[in-house]
Amino acid sequence: MFGFYLVLKNYKNWLKTRLNRRQERAVVALIAFVFGLFLYKVIIELTVEEVTIFGFHDIVDLEKPSDRPPQRPVLDGDYTKQDLQLVLESLIQQNYWFLTTQELYDYFVKPDRLPIPPEHRGQKRVMISTDDGYTSAHFSLMEIAENLEQKYGKKIKIVWFVNPPFMGKEGLQLPHATCEELRDGFQKGYYDLQSHGSNHTNFSELSDDKLEIDLSKAQQILRDCTGNLDPDRTVARHVAYPFGDADDRVEKIVAKYHLSGYIYNNQMLKLDRLKSPYHIPRVSIHNRIPPKKLIWLAKGGLL
Numbered sequence: 224m225f226g227f228y229l230v231l232k233n234y235k236n237w238l239k240t241r242l243n244r245r246q247e248r249a250v251v252a253l254i255a256f257v258f259g260l261f262l263y264k265v266i267i268e269l270t271v272e273e274v275t276i277f278g279f280h281d282i283v284d285l286e287k288p289s290d291r292p293p294q295r296p297v298l299d300g301d302y303t304k305q306d307l308q309l310v311l312e313s314l315i316q317q318n319y320w321f322l323t324t325q326e327l328y329d330y331f332v333k334p335d336r337l338p339i340p341p342e343h344r345g346q347k348r349v350m351i352s353t354d355d356g357y358t359s360a361h362f363s364l365m366e367i368a369e370n371l372e373q374k375y376g377k378k379i380k381i382v383w384f385v386n387p388p389f390m391g392k393e394g395l396q397l398p399h400a401t402c403e404e405l406r407d408g409f410q411k412g413y414y415d416l417q418s419h420g421s422n423h424t425n426f427s428e429l430s431d432d433k434l435e436i437d438l439s440k441a442q443q444i445l446r447d448c449t450g451n452l453d454p455d456r457t458v459a460r461h462v463a464y465p466f467g468d469a470d471d472r473v474e475k476i477v478a479k480y481h482l483s484g485y486i487y488n489n490q491m492l493k494l495d496r497l498k499s500p501y502h503i504p505r506v507s508i509h510n511r512i513p514p515k516k517l518i519w520l521a522k523g524g525l526l
């Protein structure tokens with residue numbers, strides 16, 4: 224601010240030598256107006272409520288030879304358990320609310336939003352999600368969640384967007400967590416299990432009928448898996464689009480099965496600017512983003 228004042232003062236002195244008094248006043252007024260506009264925009268940006276939704280894929284444990292080369296190739300979408308533990312521990316220390324998909328929907332997204340429960344008022348918010356349901360991600364996340372619960376007495380919530388027919392299957396590159404493993408995380412209160420479609424096909428390439436089959440099959444298999452653990456049917460109410468996007472036709476069909484849909488666009492969710500519950504933005508995370516930057520992103524920093 225002081226810097227700006229000095230610049231303005233120097234500029235004013237310089238103007239005095241070039242312009243008459245009237246012209247000088249007009250130029251200063253114009254500069255003040257532009258600066259005021261800039262300040263107004265900054266204040267608006269800072270006061271818009273935001274939630275950063277992280278989208279991870281596999282979470283590899285550097286201490287396990289099976290998670291490292293040569294036994295397993297390094298993939299761009301990987302994140303290490305060790306770095307993620309640093310991020311999540313920092314977010315717990317800063318008293319973040321780890322949102323589930325249903326909480327985000329109920330308190331921030333649906334038209335008739337519910338009031339935020341007293342225990343969460345004033346808390347910063349974040350959502351941690353992981354796609355594709357990989358085995359290493361399961362073991363890494365369970366260990367992190369158990370460590371943090373022991374240390375801080377708080378449960379973190381991880382949203383899983385899984386392709387339920389792939390549960391327990393080897394996969395093209397990486398093995399997928401089994402139904403029993405996901406049930407374990409759900410039962411212990413760490414996992415929020417949601418859909419990523421059946422076959423990880425780009426929804427916009429499926430006909431209406433095929434898309435309905437893909438969505439309903441995924442929902443049914445995941446609900447059959449959790450069964451008695453989920454009497455309130457919180458599982459598979461929400462979906463993340465494979466390959467991270469959806470058009471209007473896809474959104475209309477998805478709305479028959481799910482309350483909300485998640486995309487990838489590397490943007491924060493700005494709560495008063497969300498056009499549709501079927502277009503919730505996520506930030507795609509890869510192994511070149513250091514933990515410090517993730518913590519900064521959670522605060523609303525830019526990628």
Ligand SMILES: [Zn+2]
Binds near residue numbers: 354355419423465466
């Ligand atoms: Zn995916």
